[in-house]
Every structure is written in C-alpha cells, then in structure tokens.
Amino acid sequence: MTGRLLRSRGVRKFRRNRLAMAALGVIALYFVTAIVLFFGGISMDATKERVAPKHMPGFFQTPDLDERLAFAMHFINEADVASRLASSRGQHPHEILQEKALAERRPVRLEIEQYDLLLDEAFTILEEELDLVENLQDHPELEPRVERMEEIAETIFPAPTGWEGGVYWLRTFLGSDAAGQSISVRAVYSIKVAFQIGLITSVVSVLIGSLLGAAAAFFGGWVDHLITWVFSTLSSIPYLVLLSVLIVVFFGTVFDDPERPFLSLVPVYVAFCSTFWIGPCRVIRGETMKIKELEYVQAATAIGFGRFYILLRHIIPNTAHLMFINFSLLFIGAIKSEVILSFLGLGVKGQASWGIMIRDAKDEVASYFFWQIGAATFLMFVLVLAFNIFTDALQDAFDPKHVD
Amino acid sequence: MWSFILRRLLYNIPVYLGILLLVMGLLRVRNPVYAYLGKNADEKQIAQLEESFGLNDPFIVQYGRFIWRGLRLDFGESWKYQGTTVREKLLASIPPSLSITVPALILTSLISITVGLFSSYYRGRWIDRLLVIAAVLGMSISFLVYIIFGQFVGAFLPKQAGWFLQPFEISGYKPWYSIDTFDLLGLTIPYPTGFSPMTWVSFCMLPVLISVIVSMGYDTRFYRAVMVEESNRDYIVTARAKGATKRKIMFVHMLKNAMIPIITRIMTTLPFLITGSILLEIFFGIPGMGRTLITAITDMDYPMIQGFTAVIAFLYILSIILTDVLYALVDPRVRLS
Numbered sequence: 055m056t057g058r059l060l061r062s063r064g065v066r067k068f069r070r071n072r073l074a075m076a077a078l079g080v081i082a083l084y085f086v087t088a089i090v091l092f093f094g095g096i097s098m099d100a101t102k103e104r105v106a107p108k109h110m111p112g113f114f115q116t117p118d119l120d121e122r123l124a125f126a127m128h129f130i131n132e133a134d135v136a137s138r139l140a141s142s143r144g145q146h147p148h149e150i151l152q153e154k155a156l157a158e159r160r161p162v163r164l165e166i167e168q169y170d171l172l173l174d175e176a177f178t179i180l181e182e183e184l185d186l187v188e189n190l191q192d193h194p195e196l197e198p199r200v201e202r203m204e205e206i207a208e209t210i211f212p213a214p215t216g217w218e219g220g221v222y223w224l225r226t227f228l229g230s231d232a233a234g235q236s237i238s239v240r241a242v243y244s245i246k247v248a249f250q251i252g253l254i255t256s257v258v259s260v261l262i263g264s265l266l267g268a269a270a271a272f273f274g275g276w277v278d279h280l281i282t283w284v285f286s287t288l289s290s291i292p293y294l295v296l297l298s299v300l301i302v303v304f305f306g307t308v309f310d311d312p313e314r315p316f317l318s319l320v321p322v323y324v325a326f327c328s329t330f331w332i333g334p335c336r337v338i339r340g341e342t343m344k345i346k347e348l349e350y351v352q353a354a355t356a357i358g359f360g361r362f363y364i365l366l367r368h369i370i371p372n373t374a375h376l377m378f379i380n381f382s383l384l385f386i387g388a389i390k391s392e393v394i395l396s397f398l399g400l401g402v403k404g405q406a407s408w409g410i411m412i413r414d415a416k417d418e419v420a421s422y423f424f425w426q427i428g429a430a431t432f433l434m435f436v437l438v439l440a441f442n443i444f445t446d447a448l449q450d451a452f453d454p455k456h457v458d
Numbered sequence: 459m460w461s462f463i464l465r466r467l468l469y470n471i472p473v474y475l476g477i478l479l480l481v482m483g484l485l486r487v488r489n490p491v492y493a494y495l496g497k498n499a500d501e502k503q504i505a506q507l508e509e510s511f512g513l514n515d516p517f518i519v520q521y522g523r524f525i526w527r528g529l530r531l532d533f534g535e536s537w538k539y540q541g542t543t544v545r546e547k548l549l550a551s552i553p554p555s556l557s558i559t560v561p562a563l564i565l566t567s568l569i570s571i572t573v574g575l576f577s578s579y580y581r582g583r584w585i586d587r588l589l590v591i592a593a594v595l596g597m598s599i600s601f602l603v604y605i606i607f608g609q610f611v612g613a614f615l616p617k618q619a620g621w622f623l624q625p626f627e628i629s630g631y632k633p634w635y636s637i638d639t640f641d642l643l644g645l646t647i648p649y650p651t652g653f654s655p656m657t658w659v660s661f662c663m664l665p666v667l668i669s670v671i672v673s674m675g676y677d678t679r680f681y682r683a684v685m686v687e688e689s690n691r692d693y694i695v696t697a698r699a700k701g702a703t704k705r706k707i708m709f710v711h712m713l714k715n716a717m718i719p720i721i722t723r724i725m726t727t728l729p730f731l732i733t734g735s736i737l738l739e740i741f742f743g744i745p746g747m748g749r750t751l752i753t754a755i756t757d758m759d760y761p762m763i764q765g766f767t768a769v770i771a772f773l774y775i776l777s778i779i780l781t782d783v784l785y786a787l788v789d790p791r792v793r794l795s
Contacts, residue, residue, distance in 0.1 A: 287476035290774050292729065295751065295767055302755055302763070303487045393600045394737065398752065412602050419610050431603050439598040446594070 064375065067451040074447030080440040087242070088249035098315065101243045101406045105157040105222075106230040109418070112237070112425045113227040119190035123200050129207035130176045133161075137169045151210075156234070158214040158222040169210075176206045229425035231414060240406040241429040247407040248389050248437065251319065255326040256384035260377050262327070263334030264370065270335075271342035272365050281339075285332045293329055297391075300325040301400045312404030322401055326388055334380040338373045345369055375452035382445040386438055393434070408434045462786060466779045475525075477771045481764065482521060489513070490760040494537055507537065511760065524764070533765030538757045544765035547750060549648060555746030557634065557662050558738065559731040562669040567724055570674055574681025579708055581686060589678065596675035605741050608668040626664040629743045634658035665738040677723075684719045688712050718788055725781035729774040 068074060087095075107128035111117055117125065136150040147169050151161040164172075179199050187193050190200070214222045228238040270281035288296070304310055304321035311318055345351065346369065354364045389408075395401030396409025408430040415427035491507045492499070511534070512520050527533065533544035577589045609628050616624045634657035635650045688694070689712060697707050736748030743749075747766065754762035 286473050290477055291771050299484050303484055397602055419606055435598050442594050
C-alpha cells in the first residue's frame with residue numbers, strides 16, 4: 055500500500071518539485087522541534103524566567119547611551135536595595151541578591167565594604183554627572199562614565215562565561231520583553247503551542263469532515279439533508295462570531311484557568327473543530343458524489359460487499375489526496391486564527407504563543423522596539439510560508455483541475 | 459426563475475431557525491444572568507434581570523418569543539448600556555463598518571482583478587512569477603502584524619518625524635457624515651444629511667489601505683487562477699484561430715466569461731461588509747458592528763450578543779441567496795431545479 059502510494063504519479067510529480075521538497079524539509083524541522091519541546095525541551099518555567107533587564111535589544115542592535123545606563127542601573131539598583139535590606143536585617147547582601155539572579159547571570163559574593171564602595175561610586179557618578187543632562191545621546195563625552203557604570207554592574211553581576219555563557223547568549227540574543235523574559239525562548243516554545251493547536255484541530259476536523267461528507271454523498275436521502283443542513287447552518291454564522299460565542303460558553307469554567315494552560319486550550323480546540331470540519335466536508339461530499347458512480351464501486355456492490363465496507367474501503371481511501379490538502383489548509387488556518395484569538399484575549403492563556411507575543415509587542419512598536427514582534431512574526435512566517443508552498447504543490451500534484 | 463428564488467428562500471428558513479436555535483442554546487449553557495452579574499450579585503437584581511430576559515419561561519417559549527419579536531427588529535434593551543435598545547446600537551454601528559468595508563471591497567476587487575489579468579497575460583514570464591511569489595509571501599504574514607506596522611508607518615512615524623503630511627489618525631474616531639432620522643410606520647429611519655471627505659480620509663483611509671494590502675495576496679492568486687483556467691478553454695483557441703489579437707481575447711472574450719467566478723467571489727464577501735473587520739475596528743477605535751459585538755461578548759451583554767448574531771446571520775443568509783440568484787441570472791447553464 056505504502057509502496058504503491060510512493061510510486062504513484064502524484065507523489066512522483068510532487069517529489070520533482072524542489073521548492074515543495076524544501077518546504078517539506080522546513081516543516082519537518084519545525085515538527086522535530088515541536089516534538090523535542092513536547093517532551094520537555096524547554097520547560098514552561100523557562101519561558102517565564104527573567105533573563106535580562108526589560109526591553110533589552112537583540113544581538114546586532116547596539117543600545118544607545120540612555121539604554122546602556124538603564125541596563126546598568128537595573129543591576130546597581132538591585133544591589134542597592136539588597137545592601138540596605140541586608141544591613142537592617144544583619145545579613146550579607148549576597149544572600150538577598152542571589153534571588154535576583156537573571157538566569158545564568160548570577161551575583162558574585164563580595165565583601166560588604168566592597169558593595170558600599172561600588173554603590174557609592176555609582177550613585178556619585180549618577181547624581182553628579184549623568185543625571186544632570188536631559189538626553190545622554192547629545193553628550194558623547196559622557197560615554198566613559200556610562201562605561202564605568204557598566205563595569206560596576208559587571209563586578210556585582212558578572213556576565214557568565216564558557217558553557218553557561220553560550221546558554222545565556224542563546225537566551226538573550228533576541229532580547230527581552232517588558233517583563234525581562236527571553237524573547238528567543240518564548241518564540242521557540244510557541245512552536246509547540248502552534249503545533250499542538252494546528253495538529254489536533256486539523257486532524258480532528260479532517261476526520262469528522264471527511265467521514266460526514268462521504269456518508270452524506272454515499273447514503274443520500276435524509277442523511278444528506280441532515281448533514282447539509284448542519285453545515286450550512288454552521289457556516290452561515292460568521293466565523294469569528296461563532297468562535298467568540300463558543301468561548302463565552304467556557305468562560306469561568308475549569309477550561310478558563312491560566313494556571314492550567316493545557317486545559318485552557320480546550321475551548322480553542324472545540325471552537326476551531328466546530329467550524330473547520332465544514333471545508334473538508336463540502337469538498338469530500340462533492341468528490342464522493344463523483345466516485346460513487348464509478349465502475350469499481352458498482353463492481354464492489356455487485357460482488358455483494360456491504361455499504362459501510364464499500365464506504366470505508368473503496369470510497370474514503372480515494373479521497374485521501376483531498377484530505378491531505380485540506381489538512382494542510384486547516385493547519386495554516388489554525389495557526390493564523392490562534393494569533394487573532396489570543397490577541398482578543400480568547401485564545402491561549404497562561405503560556406507563551408505567537409499570538410500572545412504579538413499582543414504584548416503591540417505597544418513596544420511605538421517605542422521602536424521590534425524584537426518581540428519580529429521574532430514571533432519571523433518564526434510564524436517561515437512555517438506558514440512553508441505550509442503554503444507545500445499545499446500549492448500538493449494541489450498541483452494531486453488535484454490539478456482545482457481553481458484556488 | 460421566480461419559483462427558483464422562492465425555493466431558495468424556503469430552503470434557507472430552516473437553516474436560519476437552526477442558527478437561532480444554536481446561538482440561543484449555546485448562550486444558555488450557563489445562566490446568562492450569573493455570568494453577567496458575577497458572583498456577588500444580590501437576589502433582587504438577579505430576579506429582575508431573569509424576568510426581563512424571560513429566563514423563567516421554558517426554552518421553547520423564549521425561542522418563539524425571540525423570533526416573533528425579531529421580526530419587528532425588537533431585541534430588547536442592552537444590559538450594559540441601560541436605556542439603550544439593541545436596535546439603536548445596531549443601527550448606529552452599521553454605518554461606521556460600511557464606511558470601511560465598502561471602499562475596501564471596491565478597491566481590492568479592482569486592483570486584484572487587474573493584477574490577476576496582468577499576471578495571467580504574462581503567464582510564465584518573470585513578472586508573473588514575481589507576482590505569484592509576492593502573493594504567497596503576503597499571505598503568510600498575520601493580519602495583526604499588517605495592522606501594527608500599518609499604524610506605525612502610516613500614523614506614528616509621520617507624527618514622530620513631524621512630516622509635512624500627517625493625514626491619518628488612529629484613535630478618536632469621528633463620523634464623516636451627519637445623520638438625521640425620520641419616522642416611518644413606527645420605525646426610526648436614519649438618512650444622511652452631509653458628508654465631510656477629509657474626516658473620512660483621516661479616520662477611515664488607513665484601515666482601508668491595510669485591508670486592501672491584506673486581501674491582495676488571496677484575491678490576486680484567485681483571479682489569476684480563474685483567468686489561467688479560462689485561457690485554456692476551447693473558445694479561446696477558436697478566437698485565436700479566427701485571428702483575434704491577444705489583447706482582444708484577454709479583455710473581451712476572457713474577462714466576460716471569467717465574470718461568473720468573479721461575481722461569486724465578490725458576493726461571498728458581501729456579508730463581511732456588515733460584520734466589518736473586527737480587528738481593524740478594534741485597533742482604530744471604530745464603533746462598528748464587529749467591535750460592538752466583541753465588546754458585548756467580553757461584557758457578557760446577552761441581549762446584545764443575541765440580537766447582533768441574529769441580524770448578522772440573517773444578512774449572511776440573504777447574501778448567499780442573492781449569490782445563487784445572480785449566479786443563475788449570469789450563467790444560464792446553472793440548473794434551476
């Protein structure tokens with residue numbers, strides 16, 4: 055069976071299409087990443103961990119003087135708060151500072167006097183020189199002073215080196231969001247969420263849709279009337295309206311709890327599946343209408359096979375190419391709709407996803423911070439583009455007469 | 459023909475009743491009043507709202523009453539905005555939606571049909587390939603990203619840089635028309651009294667442009683596929699054989715025959731004219747149908763949700779029937795049975 059499929063004309067045509075094979079490779083890469091993530095490649099805690107001061111830019115953008123000062127001040131302020139608290143409690147500042155570590159960027163243990171010396175110096179520079187000017191950008195002569203501030207921050211919180219340094223670079227090379235969370239970790243983690251939603255909804259919708267579609271066309275009569283009535287009813291409600299109404303039903307239940315991110319995806323699955331099955335159902339109903347008049351179905355009936363047997367063994371397998379094409383179309387639809395639903399606050403809850411990232415990035419764009427929206431859009435763009443090319447090639451190879 | 463129209467209408471009545479059943483049923487899975495008032499509501503308030511929404515009656519009575527009142531466009535009063543009827547909200551939110559979706563549809567269709575025709579005329583050449591690639595690339599970016607960057611480039615950058623031209627606003631929507639009403643058989647009918655095109659440009663032009671750019675990818679691809687399909691037909695060969703120029707074949711023979719799928723495509727997008735683009739309305743603060751409905755959903759304002767869904771679904775079905783009828787008119791091959 056598999057061998058025959060691989061030698062079929064459609065598959066050969068598909069494999070000659072180099073662009074489509076490249077797209078398939080990209081999809082495979084994403085899929086493997088999603089599997090690794092699913093088995094704990096990146097834990098959910100890692101997506102919520104603070105790894106840097108807020109809105110740190112990515113690797114090729116040099117921050118300006120104001121931003122550099124702000125990042126240094128983040129560490130200096132942490133040390134300042136810790137040393138005050140420590141002296142009132144009679145502890146060593148390092149014990150308090152330890153909890154302020156940003157992922158691999160951990161504080162070192164200095165002598166208490168050393169903290170005082172460094173902090174005194176830092177605040178003197180700040181008060182006597184840096185705070186006096188409105189905009190550091192206009193005073194390049196102050197750069198050495200900002201550098202000194204960075205050195206002080208570096209002495210208290212040294213940047214990690216070696217293996218840890220590499221890991222830390224991976225976490226920060228795309229910058230950090232408003233809560234100091236790693237953009238790269240969140241964007242990659244979102245691949246898992248996208249595949250979870252995409253795979254579950256498209257597999258379930260295609261299965262339901264093609265079974266019902268084939269049954270409607272094959273049995274005809276009241277079965278056909280009922281199924282056509284159900285899908286014309288569902289498709290007469292605008293898509294976003296139906297989704298929102300379905301999600302209202304789940305509001306305030308166990309499925310609406312950010313603490314349980316896996317359960318909170320259930321409304322999204324239900325909402326998507328209840329509209330997505332209509333597409334494959336229509337297409338496969340039409341195809342089955344054609345197939346059921348063909349000689350081999352008549353022959354099977356003449357031999358005396360049961361109707362269910364013919365439906366499952368002879369008709370549905372011959373619509374497999376349409377199921378594939380629809381699967382791929384729905385996958386794209388699911389990923390894109392997830393982004394929109396999450397933006398409206400109706401979709402993913404309690405974990406990172408491309409939709410959540412784009413929503414968070416909405417206001418950052420106005421302050422010229424493009425890293426978060428850029429990372430989410432890029433990863434999503436590559437995946438959706440690969441799926442678009444893949445779908446086109448599938449259609450060319452297996453369903454060449456189709457228009458759009 | 460008339461019997462065909464009548465049959466289509468009759469066929470869609472059970473569909474519409476099904477939609478109402480589904481929506482009303484879904485909205486009553488949990489008690490609407492508790493959902494709206496939250497956990498700490500007092501007994502009296504709950505009883506009062508339940509009474510006004512008719513929740514004490516059996517479902518079938520509520521269903522029947524909703525249909526009967528719906529025939530007169532009476533969907534009750536909004537919970538959130540006391541003293542405002544759903545009908546007033548409905549009538550007020552249609553014009554803002556239309557002032558974006560209608561220009562957007564016209565522009566998108568004109569541009570993408572032209573580009574599709576152009577692309578299929580140069581089929582296989584570099585310009586065609588470039589257009590096809592651009593369409594696929596454009597389709598792979600999220601609508602949200604288009605809006606965010608559209609606002610950034612169209613409104614934020616010009617303001618920041620202090621450009622000479624700062625034509626677009628992204629908040630503080632003002633209507634670009636003034637409206638008066640008159641009474642007809644008990645219905646209040648609005649009619650426009652004056653227009654100000656400059657207000658339209660500042661509040662509606664940018665969303666229209668974004669919407670055109672987003673739909674271009676999908677539409678261009680579709681129209682190109684239609685034209686390519688059409689150019690493989692026998693009558694094109696005949697026209698070539700009798701010596702018609704390529705240009706004449708494109709614009710006279712092909713475009714005429716391609717009208718059927720084109721009309722269908724445009725007709726199927728008609729219901730979205732009324733729903734409006736929910737996302738664009740939210741981002742630009744435009745008080746249209748989509749935004750009002752989403753706000754009603756987040757407020758759990760049940761009479762509003764019910765009324766809006768009923769009207770939107772009705773217009774949706776109406777446009778589907780219209781498509782079928784138009785289809786039968788344009789293409790005599792469509793069987794009327």
